[in-house]
Every structure is written in C-alpha cells, then in structure tokens.
Amino acid sequence: MDAPALQTPPRRGPRTPGLRRTQPGLSKSCRGAFQSPRPSPKSGQADGASEDSLHLDIQKLKEKRDLLDTEISQLISEGYSVDELEDHISQLHEYNDIKDVGQMLLGKLAVIRGVTTKELYAEFGLDMND
Numbered sequence: 454m455d456a457p458a459l460q461t462p463p464r465r466g467p468r469t470p471g472l473r474r475t476q477p478g479l480s481k482s483c484r485g486a487f488q489s490p491r492p493s494p495k496s497g498q499a500d501g502a503s504e505d506s507l508h509l510d511i512q513k514l515k516e517k518r519d520l521l522d523t524e525i526s527q528l529i530s531e532g533y534s535v536d537e538l539e540d541h542i543s544q545l546h547e548y549n550d551i552k553d554v555g556q557m558l559l560g561k562l563a564v565i566r567g568v569t570t571k572e573l574y575a576e577f578g579l580d581m582n583d
Contacts, residue, residue, distance in 0.1 A: 556570075559577075563570045574581055 559570050559573050563573050566573075571581065573579075
C-alpha cells in the first residue's frame with residue numbers, strides 16, 4: 454500500500470484564469486425560468502397607456518428627424534458637402550493615431566529619463582493643451 458504523501462493527485466485539464474467549473478446542481482441561475490430583459494408593464498398600467506407612450510416616443514423621434522433634416526439643409530446651403538465631411542473625419546482619425554503614437558513615445562522617453570511627460574513637453578516646445 455502506498456503512503457498518502459506519495460499518491461499522485463488526479464489529473465486535471467488546463468486551468469483558465471477567472472473561470473471555474475461548478476458542480477452540477479449548485480448553480481440554479483441557468484435552470485431558472487426565463488426572464489426578459491424588457492421591463493414588464495406595471496400591474497396598474499393599461500395597454501392604452503403603453504400605446505400612448507409609444508405614440509409619444511414616435512412623435513419625439515419624428516420631431517428630432519425634422520430638426521436634423523433642417524440642420525442638414527442649412528449646412529448644404531452654406532456650401533458643405535458629405536464628401537468633404539467624410540474626408541475631414543478621416544483626417545481627424547489619422548491625426549489622433551499619430552498623436553497617440555507621439556504620446557506613447559514621450560511616455561517611454563520620460564520613463565527612460567526618469568522625468569515626467571510634462572517636463573518633456575516643455576523641453577520639446579509642445580503645448581500641454583494640444
């Protein structure tokens with residue numbers, strides 16, 4: 454008979470951090486009745502009240518659509534175009550990507566030199582608000 458200290462523990466599969474297997478029957482959350490993420494109407498609320506609420510929401514959305522259409526028309530009359538806007542957005546994305554790389558490099562340089570990035574901004578003539 455083997456001594457208890459020499460017995461090999463049971464072999465287990467690889468462990469995933471943060472996840473663990475539960476014993477069957479211990480978790481009832483997966484076996485409970487389905488609950489919809491939509492709130493159910495309050496017991497005292499009639500179907501007419503929720504229908505009125507939907508009509509009000511639809512009306513608000515139509516008003517918002519009309520306001521946006523008016524703003525679009527105004528921008529077009531001022532000479533703006535959709536293509537110009539898309540080009541501007543593309544340039545802003547490129548600028549932000551370049552700025553992120555620059556800040557990452559400044560951060561690494563600050564760590565190497567043992568200074569703050571604020572000190573490097575002053576050294577390289579950069580504006581803190583940029």
